[in-house]
Amino acid sequence: MLSGIITWGNKTRFCVLQFVTFLVIYTVLPYAETSNTTPAPTWPPHQKIYDHRPLSDPYCKAGIYPFCPTGLPYGKVPKVKPTDTLFVYAMKAPVWEFKFGDLLKKFDIMHDAIGFHHVESGLNITMEWYELFQLFNCTFPHLRTVNKSTELQWCNQGAACLYMGIDEKHWKQNGTLIKVSQITGDIFNNFISWTQTDNKTYPYYETWTVMAGPGKNVWFNPFDCASWVIRAFETMHDLGASFDQSVHLNYTKIILYSQQPKLVGNSSTIYNDTDTLDKLVSFYGYFQKRASMADVVLHLLLYLEWFEFHKLFYIYYNEQYWELDMVKPYAQLTYDEVPLPKNTW
CATH class of the missing domain: 1.20.5 (Single alpha-helices involved in coiled-coils or other helix-helix interfaces)
Structure with missing residues (x-):
């Protein structure tokens, strides 16, 4: 050279x-x-792994409905004999069914969970992964005034909740309750161990899927109840479970379409950049005017007009803020099938 x-x-x-x-x-x-640049991101980036669940700010509240009110505490999940038999169920119900009934089912906006039936004892167990501080708080930050300055306060954590019983009416009436597998007690015990570790290492919720366009590159994957159930089934499969291939399950995604995202800062550096902070405050302030995440979803057509005019969105992922230059069709709700794990051995 x-x-x-x-x-x-x-x-x-x-x-x-x-x-x-x-x-x-x-x-x-x-x-x-080494000092002024960051490595080019790999798309889609993997959800950041933590060695423990971060403490949440006391400012963050669950609201009217506390997280996992009847859930079993850590270490109290019943262990079964390795040779026991458990049926595994995929369960779905409309999001916010307690408030809107089956309304969101019409839009295919469904919440996912897993059920277990212990054959020897007859006991039923429900396991679902969802937000600690309700979905709206996991999707948009609060604008909080601290020492006369505006801060973006995120109240965003998700976790698995396990409690005794299966409310068959709840899952069957407007949704799904269907057997997908039959596992041994050994697989179940190992799966519970995986769940406890997973709860510590993946503490954050992510509402959005971000793509370059329908059928194109994925920039960001969601991390929600549906993606947890998919990962849980894959984990059971890795532990030795076989799944009924005649069962077909669809999962909800809320997709944003954009050009390749641009990194604008992390949870600390944005406070050293007045212009970027002002843009983020203005953006999130618009959505904080909404009453709830249901309001955002149910009025998605109104937001399509907003996307058409601004062609801009910000996403917070792995403690970093990314700017999305929106492209048509801007946003879309999908309900696509994800096959159950299939044996290859």
Whole structure:
């Protein structure tokens, strides 16, 4: 490479300049890469792994409905004999059924959970992964005034809740309760261990799927009740479970379409950039005017007009803020099938 840059003769002065430029670039570049740039992201990025669940700010409240009010505490999940038999059920019900009945089923906006029936004892268990502070708070931050300055306060955590019993009426009336597998007690015990570890390492909820367009690149995957159920079934399969391939299950996604996302800062650096902070405050302030996440979903057509005008959205993922340059059709609700794990052994 040096021989191609340095050619002595009548071009000596030009080549000396080239050589000096070469030295400057290759001397400074390593420092520039380590101090002023970040590696190019891999799409879609993996959800950040934590070694423990972060403490939530006391400011964050669950609201009227507390998280997992009848859930079994850590270490109190019943263990079964390794040779016991359990039936595994996929369960679905409309989101906010307690408030809207089957209204959101008409839009295919469904909440997902898993049920277990212990054959030997007759006991039933429900397990569902959902937000600690309700969906709206996991999707948009609060605008909080601290020392006369505006801060973006996120109340965003999700976790698995396990409690005794299966409310058959709740899951069957407007949704789904269907057997998908039959597992041993050994698989169940190992799955519960996985769940406890998963609760510590993946504490955050993510509402949105972000794609380049229908059927195109995925920029960000969701991390919600549906994606947890899909991961849970895959984990059971890895532990030795076989699934009924005649069962077909669809899952809800709320998709945003954009060009490749642009990193605008993390949870700390945005406070050193007044322009970016002002844009984020203005953006999230618009959505904080809504009464709830249900209001956002039910009035999605109104937001399509907003996307058409602004062509802009911000997403918070892995403690970083990303700017989305929206492209048509901007946003879409989908209810697509995800096959159950299939044996390859």
